[in-house]
Amino acid sequence: MDLQDQAVLDRGIDEGLEKLTPERIEKVIRHVLDNESAARLKVYLETCVHCGLCSEACHTYLSRDKDPDFAPVAKVKDTLWEMVKRKGRVDKDLLRRSARIAFTECGACRRCSMYCPFGIDIAYLIMTVRRICSLLQIVPQYLQDTTNSHAVTSNQMWVQADEWIDTLMWQEEDARDSFADARIPLDKEGAEVMYSVIAPEPKIMAQLLGNMAVIMKAANVDWTMPSADGWDNSNMAMYSGDFEVMGRVERAHWERARALKVERVVMGECGHAYRGAVYDGPKWLGWQKPPIPMIHAVEFYYELIHSGRLKIHRKITEPVTVQDPCNIVRGRGLHHKLRYVVNALCENFTDMDPRYEHNYCCAAGGGIINCGPPWKLSRMKSIRVKAEQMAATGAKICITPCHNCHSGIEDIIGHYKLGMHVSFINELLVKAIAEPQG
């Protein structure tokens, strides 16, 4: 238990709670439990033997000196168990606690499913709690804002249509400093690749787009980006529990890709956008898989380097380590390809321990970082193990092929004073492929 976290004020949750009546609470919870969840929820709740063996899987539990309230099963006990036991007749204190736990203390990283002897999907159970909170409109304010943005603009950060195209054109110009004929081709039908990014790129990290234009030119890839809605599938609605908006965002994204008749979609360095586009979105829409193959940037870089389409001229010499993002490692098994790319780019690479599927989450993913400043201190307390894991590598750069990991690790480095930098692969790659001058 952490009293400081419990005292955090969040208008999204607190003001939402004020508007709720006992009847509405009961109705919504019963609706989700009876109509929206079926076999998995029931079997998981029935099968759990309350053995606590999932505890050590969770970075929040480990980072907070093994406080039993942060064990995965305890998070279910403090939320769903009560809701099920009381058939939805729960009070507002329980709901406030449930929202705090579900949105800020579990990042749905699924590490615990690899530690529970039954493979119980705690992340799925917690997502069910988020769904209930979303329907009750008690979602952290900052996270809800990203969902509202998705609902209105289809992207996560209120990027306007003209702003989007402007940014692409500006970045195309920048890329021409490296290659005179570098381009960001818009809406090119039948291209080999549609490149997908998430809203933070045009909004705050535009140079990543320019970098991609350089990389595509260097590898001579036939690519395109959409000029209109459907370019951002970062899909925060998936994490706020607004599955209707999540479905809309994914549908818009896949319809855009279909309209452009591209052969495949390359997802930029973002883990949860990948997850949304490949699993959660299609699942909600009732599709078994996406209509067009999607690969993550790590796989794409791997292909380009492995096939020789990209030549590495200058390796990075500083000591580096790499963060395995949950959604592309536990969620896609890309850890070996990631190592291949990192070793191709860097001379001095040290792994974190544990690694691969067993790596700890960054504590930012799963929508946690999007809960914003009110919850930042709590998030930092929940991720001490990652700071220790990183410090042990002695690296100066931590490579993070995921936007959430990138921001989360940057915060960890600042908070725990690790004296490192974070970097996307994209940034290292443009340096490594630059032709030596003279």
Added chain:
Amino acid sequence: MDIYEVVRGPLVWIAFLGLAGGVVVKLLLMASLAKKEKTVFPTMSASHGLRSILHWIMPWGSTNMRAWPVMTTVSFAFHLCLLVTPLFVMGHAVSWQQSWGISWWSLPALAADIMTLWVVCGGVFFLIRRLTAPEVRNVTTFKDVLLILLVISPYLTAFVAHEQWFNNDVMIVLHIVTGVLWMLAIPFTWLSHMFWFVFTRAYMGSEFGAVRNARDW
């Protein structure tokens, strides 16, 4: 009919029918619920499901089992003895023989005694662990404690009866009553992990393996 005949006759029937019927009804109910979730069955993959089950029924086959060597050893021996003893103990063989005329191999008396005691010790270990490890105590309910006591009680009573420490008839009746409750509890409590194990493991194994190309052990 005296009490002994009642517990040996109708009660045993109730236990077997309750156990078998309970399990079948639960499985059918869940199968129809699982169809409602459009992606559950299509996700299931035989090879990835089996791969996961194998890793988790092999002692020390998963990372977490290696992290808890004592728990793993106790639990594996507990489950083995728990399942094997009632099937092959001499006392039961006699009953099978008398009631249905079937007979099969039975355990030497000493082995049966040791295995029976191991189940009791395992249960006591689980109880101690539940009360001393904070992360387990936090999620332990009163029902959990009762359930573990119920799980070990047929073993305890059979052992005491066998050793003839108390009135044998009373102990045998107690043994059968607790044994019946034991069987009836399986479909309706978390003891149902016995049959859900295969499905939850196979599903997670398939999600990790077939869908996400990763391992879940």
